[in-house]
Amino acid sequence: MIRCPYCGKYDNKVVDERLFDDGESIRRRRACSQCNKNFTTFEKVDEIPLFVLKKDARKQFFDRNKILEGLIRSGEKGPISMQTYQNIVDELERELRSADDHEITSDLIGMKILEKLLPIDEVAYVRYASVFYRYRDIEDFKKVLEKVISLRNKG
Numbered sequence: 001m002i003r004c005p006y007c008g009k010y011d012n013k014v015v016d017e018r019l020f021d022d023g024e025s026i027r028r029r030r031a032c033s034q035c036n037k038n039f040t041t042f043e044k045v046d047e048i049p050l051f052v053l054k055k056d057a058r059k060q061f062f063d064r065n066k067i068l069e070g071l072i073r074s075g076e077k078g079p080i081s082m083q084t085y086q087n088i089v090d091e092l093e094r095e096l097r098s099a100d101d102h103e104i105t106s107d108l109i110g111m112k113i114l115e116k117l118l119p120i121d122e123v124a125y126v127r128y129a130s131v132f133y134r135y136r137d138i139e140d141f142k143k144v145l146e147k148v149i150s151l152r153n154k155g
Contacts, residue, residue, distance in 0.1 A: 007035040050096055051103045059103070062096065064089050067113065070131070074117070075124035088116045122148050 001010040009032060016029040025044035032039070050062035071085045092112055096104055110132040118125045129135075129144050 002030065002041055004030075004032040004035060004037070005039055006037045007032060009034040012039075047097065048102050050093075052109065053103055053105045055106060062093075062104070064093055067092065067109070070128065071113070071117070071124075074128035074131070075121055078121055078124055080121050080124060084120060088113065088120075091116065118148070118151065122152070 002012060003010055004012055011033040012030045013033065014028050015031045015038070018027050019025075020027040020042065021044075025042050028041045028043065030039055030041060031037075052060050052062055054060060068085055068089050071080075071088060072082075075085070092109070095112065096109070114125060114129055114132065117128055126141070126144055126148060130141065133140065133144070135141055135144075
C-alpha cells in the first residue's frame, strides 16, 4: 500500500489506472480514504543495468545513445530512417536484457548490430564493419565487400 503524501495514512484506493510512456509504466490516480485528497503514483519496471565489457577490459554501462550515434554515422546520407535506427537499437536492447548475463562484450554487441544492419543497407553495413573490425588496408575492405556480394547473390 502507498502512503498518502498529504496525511501520511495508508488507507487509499486506485480510482483510475492508465498506461503511460508507451506502455513502459502505469499511472494510477488514488483517493485517500482519510483526508479525501487525490494523488498520482507511477509504477515502472526496475531494470537491471547492462554492462559492456570493452576489449581493453574496461567495464561501462550500456549506452543505447552511443550505439544509435554509431549507426547514424554508418548510414549517413543513406536511405535509412531514424525510426529504423531506433528499431535496431530497441531490438538489440531487448535481446541483451532477455539474456541471463548482464555483462556483454562489445564484440557481441557489434556482431548483433552487423546482423541487423546487413539486410537493411549494405553500404551502412560496410561502413559500420570498417569501424568495428578496424580495417587496416584495402584487402580488409575487399573481404567484407566480397562477403556482402556473396550474400546478396544467395538471396
